[in-house]
Amino acid sequence: MKELERLTLKCVLERSAVLYATKPCVSWVDGKPIRYNDFYEQVKEVQLFMQEEGIGKGDKVAILSENSPNWGITYFAITTLGAVVVPILPDFRDNEVHHILRHSGSKAIFISRKQFPKIEELESDQIMHRILIDDFTIIPPETTIAKLKSTISKTTRPLAKLTDSALKLTGLRSSDVKEEDVACILYTSGTTGNSKGVVLTHKNLIFDAIEVLTLQSIVETDRLVSLLPLPHTYECTIGFIMPIMKGASIYYLEKLPTPSVLLPALQKIKPTVMLTVPLIMEKIFKNKIHPTLTANPFSKAIYSFPPTRKLLHYIAGKKLYKSFGGKLHFYGIGGALLSPDVERFLRDSKFPYAIGYGLTETSPLIAGSNPTLTKYRSTGTILSKIKVRIYDPDTKTGEGEIQVIGDIVMKEYYKDPERTKEVFTDDGWFKTGDLGILKNGYLYIKGRLKNVIIGASGENIYPEDIESVINQHPDVLESIVYESEGKIVARVHLNYELIDKEHKAKRTNEKQMRELIGNLLQDIRRNVNSQVSTFSSIKRIIEQREPFVKTPTKKIKRYLYTD
Numbered sequence: 001m002k003e004l005e006r007l008t009l010k011c012v013l014e015r016s017a018v019l020y021a022t023k024p025c026v027s028w029v030d031g032k033p034i035r036y037n038d039f040y041e042q043v044k045e046v047q048l049f050m051q052e053e054g055i056g057k058g059d060k061v062a063i064l065s066e067n068s069p070n071w072g073i074t075y076f077a078i079t080t081l082g083a084v085v086v087p088i089l090p091d092f093r094d095n096e097v098h099h100i101l102r103h104s105g106s107k108a109i110f111i112s113r114k115q116f117p118k119i120e121e122l123e124s125d126q127i128m129h130r131i132l133i134d135d136f137t138i139i140p141p142e143t144t145i146a147k148l149k150s151t152i153s154k155t156t157r158p159l160a161k162l163t164d165s166a167l168k169l170t171g172l173r174s175s176d177v178k179e180e181d182v183a184c185i186l187y188t189s190g191t192t193g194n195s196k197g198v199v200l201t202h203k204n205l206i207f208d209a210i211e212v213l214t215l216q217s218i219v220e221t222d223r224l225v226s227l228l229p230l231p232h233t234y235e236c237t238i239g240f241i242m243p244i245m246k247g248a249s250i251y252y253l254e255k256l257p258t259p260s261v262l263l264p265a266l267q268k269i270k271p272t273v274m275l276t277v278p279l280i281m282e283k284i285f286k287n288k289i290h291p292t293l294t295a296n297p298f299s300k301a302i303y304s305f306p307p308t309r310k311l312l313h314y315i316a317g318k319k320l321y322k323s324f325g326g327k328l329h330f331y332g333i334g335g336a337l338l339s340p341d342v343e344r345f346l347r348d349s350k351f352p353y354a355i356g357y358g359l360t361e362t363s364p365l366i367a368g369s370n371p372t373l374t375k376y377r378s379t380g381t382i383l384s385k386i387k388v389r390i391y392d393p394d395t396k397t398g399e400g401e402i403q404v405i406g407d408i409v410m411k412e413y414y415k416d417p418e419r420t421k422e423v424f425t426d427d428g429w430f431k432t433g434d435l436g437i438l439k440n441g442y443l444y445i446k447g448r449l450k451n452v453i454i455g456a457s458g459e460n461i462y463p464e465d466i467e468s469v470i471n472q473h474p475d476v477l478e479s480i481v482y483e484s485e486g487k488i489v490a491r492v493h494l495n496y497e498l499i500d501k502e503h504k505a506k507r508t509n510e511k512q513m514r515e516l517i518g519n520l521l522q523d524i525r526r527n528v529n530s531q532v533s534t535f536s537s538i539k540r541i542i543e544q545r546e547p548f549v550k551t552p553t554k555k556i557k558r559y560l561y562t563d
Helices: 009-019 036-052 069-081 094-104 145-155 164-170 202-215 233-245 259-269 278-293 297-303 306-323 340-348 417-422 463-470 496-506 510-529
Strands: 024-028 060-064 084-088 108-111 129-132 182-188 196-201 223-226 249-252 273-276 330-333 353-355 365-368 387-391 400-405 430-439 442-448 476-484 487-494 540-543
Touching (some): 009 036, 009 069, 009 233, 024 036, 024 069, 060 094, 069 084, 069 233, 094 182, 196 202, 202 233, 223 259, 223 273, 233 249, 233 273, 233 365, 273 278, 278 306, 278 340, 297 306, 463 476, 463 487, 463 510, 487 510
Parallel strands (some): 024 249, 060 084, 060 108, 223 249, 273 330, 330 353
Antiparallel strands (some): 182 196, 400 430, 430 442, 476 487
């Protein structure tokens, strides 16, 4: 097998275009696949257009679009040119998009028709070109969303095309792309509300992808259905770059992944690999599986008996596996902590899940596993060619801050030397801000350092631990725990659909419903306090009527509720 000459995206694409030329590369679920050689040719066309328009090495080019085959073509066209891609999450609001474009200094933007309204009123002289990513047509100046479709069809020209022979002669017309060159700047709102531009090099991304392959192999017959936004480094590195390195096929949904859209797609593609965040499986378990297994007093009784529960989980898990297409061998979960009861279900059912841990700043994966080597509540083992240390561990528990050093760690925060300095130790270790412990080579995450509550007698109280207990209650969908006026407070979003079905006979008006909810919240508080240490007891519980506002990786934006 031809090895990579350098750890760059250019070398990855050129190698795969040769090795897997006629294999399907990217496609819509219901579309005709673009084969690797055609993908390569289209990358060259887009790249040539950018060069003709004066975009070169080091220039910033943004992508603001939903997942699509053209997103991937654009990403490789930018990075193999030696320019810097600025992928923007579609969930960002207008003002966030404007800030990113200005802060990054982007000279051009590839944007979807759906996202175009976010830049319609952007006043910026630096954006030289606006290209509709849907069909690679140039959007003329002063175009409004109302006129976008008709204007493009009448007055724009498609990107310049070369003849097949000319393209083959020129190859990728890139500058000399080096491993240490910047490949992308990723902006994330995180959970603090303070967006940072994470600068990742070609080597960061490719090194991490190669390391992940030592944990879980991908082959050219593998098929992925992409669910997570490509601008997130979890999906981009592991669900896009890594499969392309190995000649696998990636399929995209043209609509939001509602059950009516996703389930037929899974049956059609029969994916072998999927990447998700915990919320997806947690919703399936809480809304579909658990209610079915505890539908009446008899089923509740047998479900409470561990051996019977394990058998019921196994049966339900097999049905779930078939609904995913019946061919999965790797179901990756990352981006946040998975609830204990859902992980127990996955283990009992022998579902091929694996949990990973990482950050945008680490390209992303730091630790992970494959389905045959998972350990309950662990995020797996550390990647072999990086180093992780638990800094200043607690003498009793061994818990401390997870710090990382190695080729997966970002170069810097863009235009922010002070914040960059804050996250690195004097001896070069990156401070993740996460608390964890290493046991027998496996990493266990305790929570965010900034979320830790100090008890009255100096105890470390981890909100995430309490939340995991709260979230196991069948009437709870999600929760956050924090300190307020020296007391531990829980804010809980309930499963109103389930409550309505279970308690319909007990109330006839809003007053009775409010009384029922109040009693339920207190029952939840008492139940949780019976399972946690005295110093971790919840003193107050608050109903969160609307779903929590979340980041693109479905983590709750805690700062909106705790400040």
